[in-house]
Amino acid sequence: MRRWDFVAAYLQGELQEGEVVYCHAPPGYATIGADGRPRICRVEKPIYGMAQAGRRWQRTLFSWLLEYGFTQSYSDPCVFTLRSPTSDEQLILGCYVDDLFVLHRDSSAGSLYASFTDALSTRWNVEDEGPVSDLLNVEIHRAAHHVTFSQASYIQHMVETFLPGG
Numbered sequence: 196m197r198r199w200d201f202v203a204a205y206l207q208g209e210l211q212e213g214e215v216v217y218c219h220a221p222p223g224y225a226t227i228g229a230d231g232r233p234r235i236c237r238v239e240k241p242i243y244g245m246a247q248a249g250r251r252w253q254r255t256l257f258s259w260l261l262e263y264g265f266t267q268s269y270s271d272p273c274v275f276t277l278r279s280p281t282s283d284e285q286l287i288l289g290c291y292v293d294d295l296f297v298l299h300r301d302s303s304a305g306s307l308y309a310s311f312t313d314a315l316s317t318r319w320n321v322e323d324e325g326p327v328s329d330l331l332n333v334e335i336h337r338a339a340h341h342v343t344f345s346q347a348s349y350i351q352h353m354v355e356t357f358l359p360g361g
Contacts, residue, residue, distance in 0.1 A: 196298045198324040204293030207319060208241040208252035259318060279307045286311060296327060
């Protein structure tokens with residue numbers, strides 16, 4: 196499993212068709228027009244701090260994943276799967292805010308994973324952060340033929356926080 200980070204994710208989102216959002220002028224810009232009325236700005240793309248920014252980012256990403264051919268999970272809408280039509284390859288994606296976790300077996304040239312990550316980095320400004328070592332307070336340890344999950348660090352943190360000296 197590898198982690199991909201979307202750089203400035205909220206800025207890569209899109210407003211919905213017909214959606215109009217206004218905001219106050221940023222610091223350094225005139226806030227009063229020549230006519231004495233306050234100036235406001237029309238927002239062209241979602242920006243950090245905008246209430247809808249996270250949801251607009253999510254809709255933009257999810258739409259792209261579905262167009263690419265992924266199937267969205269019914270039980271968790273942030274999980275997607277893609278099966279190769281010509282082999283037994285499969286990708287499983289987990290989306291968490293601006294991170295994408297990609298579970299795959301084969302990363303060789305021409306694999307489903309390689310094709311997807313090429314398309315991903317062509318469409319989005321992303322960074323491959325490498326193999327996942329932790330996910331939502333779960334540590335992931337890999338060995339030759341197995342994977343171990345642990346929450347030892349999280350449990351230790353909880354003990355130190357809620358049972359000082361315990």
